[in-house]
Amino acid sequence: MTQTTSAHHEDDATPPAPTGHSAPRDSRFDAVVRAAVGQGLLGEGGQVAGFIDTAGVRASVGTLHDAFSAAPEVLHTFAAKACSLIPVLRLLADRGMGCEVASPGELRLALDAGFAASRIVLDSPAKTREEIRLALALGVAVNADSLDELHRIDALRGPDTASVVGLRINPQVGGGSIGAMSTATATSKFGVALCDPGAREAIVQAFRDRPWLTRLHAHVGSQGCPLELIAAGVARTYELAEEINATLGTRRITSLDIGGGLPVNFADETVRPTYPEYVAALTAAVPGLLSGRYSLVTEFGRSLLAKNGFIGARVEYVKDAGGRRIALTHAGAQTATRTVLMPDAWPLRIGAFGPDGAPKVGPVLAQDVAGPCCFAGDVVAYGRELPELAEDDVVVLYDTGAYYFSTPWAYNSLPRPAVYGFRTGREGAVTFATVREAQSLDAVAAESGLAHADALIERV
Ligand SMILES: Cc1ncc(COP(=O)(O)O)c(C=O)c1O
Numbered sequence: 072m073t074q075t076t077s078a079h080h081e082d083d084a085t086p087p088a089p090t091g092h093s094a095p096r097d098s099r100f101d102a103v104v105r106a107a108v109g110q111g112l113l114g115e116g117g118q119v120a121g122f123i124d125t126a127g128v129r130a131s132v133g134t135l136h137d138a139f140s141a142a143p144e145v146l147h148t149f150a151a152k153a154c155s156l157i158p159v160l161r162l163l164a165d166r167g168m169g170c171e172v173a174s175p176g177e178l179r180l181a182l183d184a185g186f187a188a189s190r191i192v193l194d195s196p197a198k199t200r201e202e203i204r205l206a207l208a209l210g211v212a213v214n215a216d217s218l219d220e221l222h223r224i225d226a227l228r229g230p231d232t233a234s235v236v237g238l239r240i241n242p243q244v245g246g247g248s249i250g251a252m253s254t255a256t257a258t259s260k261f262g263v264a265l266c267d268p269g270a271r272e273a274i275v276q277a278f279r280d281r282p283w284l285t286r287l288h289a290h291v292g293s294q295g296c297p298l299e300l301i302a303a304g305v306a307r308t309y310e311l312a313e314e315i316n317a318t319l320g321t322r323r324i325t326s327l328d329i330g331g332g333l334p335v336n337f338a339d340e341t342v343r344p345t346y347p348e349y350v351a352a353l354t355a356a357v358p359g360l361l362s363g364r365y366s367l368v369t370e371f372g373r374s375l376l377a378k379n380g381f382i383g384a385r386v387e388y389v390k391d392a393g394g395r396r397i398a399l400t401h402a403g404a405q406t407a408t409r410t411v412l413m414p415d416a417w418p419l420r421i422g423a424f425g426p427d428g429a430p431k432v433g434p435v436l437a438q439d440v441a442g443p444c445c446f447a448g449d450v451v452a453y454g455r456e457l458p459e460l461a462e463d464d465v466v467v468l469y470d471t472g473a474y475y476f477s478t479p480w481a482y483n484s485l486p487r488p489a490v491y492g493f494r495t496g497r498e499g500a501v502t503f504a505t506v507r508e509a510q511s512l513d514a515v516a517a518e519s520g521l522a523h524a525d526a527l528i529e530r531v
Pocket of ligand 1: 150153171194290292293294330331332333370371372373374
């Protein structure tokens with residue numbers, strides 16, 4: 072297991088090594104960037120915004136469904152954490168997806184987006200009694216994360232709940248290249264650690280004791296996990312289901328939730344690995360997986376959205392420091408949090424555009440692309456070779472449709488950036504739809520305790 076960290080110290084004599092992918096600009100979105108600038112969404116009036124390719128999202132959902140089409144019964148849920156925006160969730164519901172949620176907030180968003188309760192799955196390692204009670208009352212499927220959580224469900228579950236209840240196991244097949252994304256290590260906090268002494272027997276007993284416990288769940292990990300590792304985790308889950316059913320002499324387990332986690336290629340435009348490649352890896356490891364012996368649930372997030380979105384941001388200033396060119400932009404840790412905090416693990420491709428939104432051409436220069444946050448590490452790429460950036464230019468951070476602008480960080484009280492969906496008409500005209508407005512300063516103040524401004528003043 073590798074835990075990637077950034078190790079740039081302020082007093083280092085040597086400048087940080089280049090980070091990220093110097094792939095050529097992703098030309099797919101050139102017309103969209105130009106239209107966003109032309110329509111005032113990026114520029115003086117909009118310093119930073121997220122953009123979502125709605126046709127691309129539809130196409131990705133179609134590819135996912137096609138890849139699993141051999142399986143008679145599959146519920147593909149979208150992991151809400153990957154893009155927790157109600158219009159995006161509603162688009163996915165409209166395309167036949169279900170929704171995986173991992174907090175009361177995500178459950179609320181899924182319901183507001185219009186997902187039927189029966190198409191929602193609740194995962195999370197720290198569900199409260201109230202959360203469980205609500206999910207069971209609604210008929211939302213619940214994957215217990217531990218045997219202790221099953222005991223809570225015992226106490227809360229009414230005889231007529233429609234909820235499917237499952238148990239998450241940790242198949243302990245090991246980690247991928249990003250430790251923080253690897254959920255099937257020996258010591259992961261998720262699920263029941265399958266290979267620990269006595270765990271297998273305890274799991275079988277849990278199913279023996281509960282006729283209503285009918286699902287096994289595993290999510291091996293996300294970005295950085297090879298397909299073979301994920302498939303090995305699914306194989307262990309399948310074998311366990313077979314063992315439980317054989318031991319109990321009945322088909323107690325009827326469905327397998329195999330999680331999400333298909334990694335995304337951040338190095339260039341190509342989608343790889345693909346869903347068909349994933350299905351091939353799964354069926355190589357578990358030949359019977361799509362046979363219909365178990366109905367299936369999936370929980371993909373990043374692979375559905377990442378390549379269908381980007382961040383656009385204005386360059387406010389450029390400066391030189393210690394022989395280094397730095398572009399100060401409005402896209403930093405508040406919207407590209409993972410990339411800033413772990414630059415080696417989450418490299419991004421970056422495009423350079425002029426103030427009119429046209430792609431910049433000309434000789435390239437190694438530049439640091441920095442954000443607006445007040446800490447030295449707020450840099451989305453070090454030493455990136457791009458056409459020379461200047462004040463009022465626009466930079467684009469590609470592949471950021473999942474876990475980036477949808478999940479902002481409130482550092483420096485920077486407002487949440489606006490998000491727009493876009494589509495390109497037959498004549499090439501780009502139209503935008505507001506998904507989330509930029510947060511106003513009034514909203515920032517309200518969120519920062521304005522209503523309680525006097526709370527700490529002592530009155531004598
Ligand atoms: C339980 C569970 N399911 C699904 C996902 C989605 O993973 P990904 O976005 O990599 O597909 C996650 C991500 O953290 C998760 O924890």
